[in-house]
Amino acid sequence: MENFLLMAFLFLAITIILPSTHGLDQSPKGVDKWFKKLPHAKAKMTKLHFYFHDIVTAKNPSAIQIAQANNTFQSPTFFGLVRMMDNPLTVNPEPNSKIIGRAQGIYGSASFEDIGLLMTLNLVFTNGKYNGSTLSILGHNQIFHEYREMPIVGGSGVFRLAKGIATAKTYQVDNTTQNAIVEYHVVFVSYKVFAEIPDRGIDLEVTDSVKNNDVVKSEL
């Protein structure tokens, strides 16, 4: 009996602890609870700085062409060229410097004049307290301009509901290989919720709304 209880306890402890990102409950119920605490949350600003390595030409490229238009290579802006990337993000510009995450997503040449990329990507952090959290970028990137400002449209994990700006500046580019190292300054607002705010029990209301296929009304 005692063994059974111990096993049951361990099982519960493991299933409760494992699915979380640094103590953050990422189950649907955990997310609901987090939203309920939002009225008591504190908005906070976070700044991140890192280097993005777009490795196009190499034995192991991190950005690979996945599509093109039939006249992409007759176009002065390579209109229609699309690449999928899983680019390393590092602390310093050197490629062998410490990796803090990956830029995973797609960029495509979306402008007939000037070179303007459509950037749709997630910054997937893999280090320290941000490990497992993401920020999503949806932006316009004129790669030959000095500063390219791109919106942070959301986030997950400790960056839930993030809104902000990522500014890209080319650190180094090789026009022949197209390999580039790009410096990113990211600033955004997200929320710090406090664990001690009591659960006010609106789980049932949420369930009903979902059943009725309604937009869930917030209590904010």
Ligand SMILES: *[C@@H]1O[C@H](CO)[C@@H](O)[C@H](O)[C@H]1NC(C)=O
């Ligand atoms: C490129 O594709 C378009 C649309 O499918 C077609 O009309 C055109 O003839 C193609 N051009 C070439 C050079 O293949």
Ligand SMILES: *[C@@H]1O[C@H](CO)[C@@H](O)[C@H](O)[C@H]1NC(C)=O
């Ligand atoms: C990040 O989290 C994963 C599990 O989600 C773990 O395997 C990995 O070791 C962690 N990395 C760091 C640097 O903490």
Ligand SMILES: *[C@@H]1O[C@H](CO)[C@@H](O)[C@H](O)[C@H]1NC(C)=O
């Ligand atoms: C690379 O190409 C861009 C755009 O054509 C140009 O402005 C830049 O000077 C070139 N860089 C080098 C090192 O040739």
